[in-house]
Amino acid sequence: MAEVAALSGVTKMTVSRVLRHPEKVNLETRKRVTEAMAKLGYVANRLAGSLNTGTSGLVAAIVPTLRHSLFADTLEGLSDVISEAGLGLFISSSAYRSDVEESQIRSILERRPDALVLTGLTHTKAARDLLRGFGIPVVETWETDDDPVDMAVGYSNREAAHAMTVELIRSGYRRIAFVNGPMEANERARHRAEGYLAAMKEAGLSAPPIHVVHHEAVIQPETGAKALRALRQQADIDAVFFTSDVFAVGAILASRELGIDVPNQLGIAGFHDLEVGRVVSPTLTTVQVPTLEMGRKAGHMILARLSGKRSTRPRQDLGFSIISRESTRRNH
Secondary structure, eight states: OHHHHHHHTSOHHHHHHHHHOGGGSOHHHHHHHHHHHHHHTOOOOHHHHHHHHSOOSEEEEEESOSSOHHHHHHHHHHHHHHHHTTOEEEEEEOTTOHHHHHHHHHHHHHTOOSEEEEESSOOOHHHHHHHHHHOSOEEEESOOSSOOSSEEEEOOHHHHHHHHHHHHHHTTOOSEEEEEOOOTTOHHHHHHHHHHHHHHHHTTOOOOOOEEOOTTSOSSHHHHHHHHHHHHHHSOOSEEEESSHHHHHHHHHHHHHHTOOTTTTOEEEOSBOOHHHHHSSSOOBEEEOOHHHHHHHHHHHHHHHHTTOOOSOSEEEOOOEEEOOTTSOOOO
């Protein structure tokens, strides 16, 4: 540290401040110090610093999977915000299993992160008790309808699925099937099913049995194609609402092979508004959700809490949008 200070023409205290609170140092000084660090190959000892300050400089995040770009967008938004404050990001994947998540939470807390970001609001009782007793900021993302452990940011999956189902009904579809993920340990899937069923009931329509795709089936187009074939064998349907754009795109491709006219014979809708849905033909009608903004908002909520501010809005609903494209008929 003394060598970095000498090379950059500042005091060791200033070097320490650049490392621990870069936002409090002017840009020119910060640049001189970081350039000196790079030239000298200096790496700060965060472990030693954490013993003095009681902080680790790390924010941990647990997502259901690292295979899906959705969660990558949220992590990117989170990283963008916390990195500006000099915090690092530690990432883990729970494979959509509450027991795995609980084990990871215990392991992560042993490393004393400054904050923790989780996906969804469904956790084991032991995990919730552990989080509430540990005393660090916790932000749960991707849902707002249930009670958070501490803070939550996302949107209502129930309202989003309800709105898309209503959109399909307005477009003239009546025999609408729903393809969903497992609901036992995933409130997002459970709430989407509730929204779909409520919209069908309100319209006086009979809902076919929900087709559940298990997470052992990787999120890929082939899974959606298989679901479509299975649904057509089980029921007379004129639309399918998929819980993932990836599945919906697979169904569009399968429809082309089967000679099914999308959207006239069969309407297809997805969820998330991924890039693949914008380039497939016909383009995909979908629910657009704020993947990147959820991460950014979670980061700001953490920084506010770490600075001593108590949020007056521990639950923040960022909303969603229904994007109508070529895979469904226009409203009648």
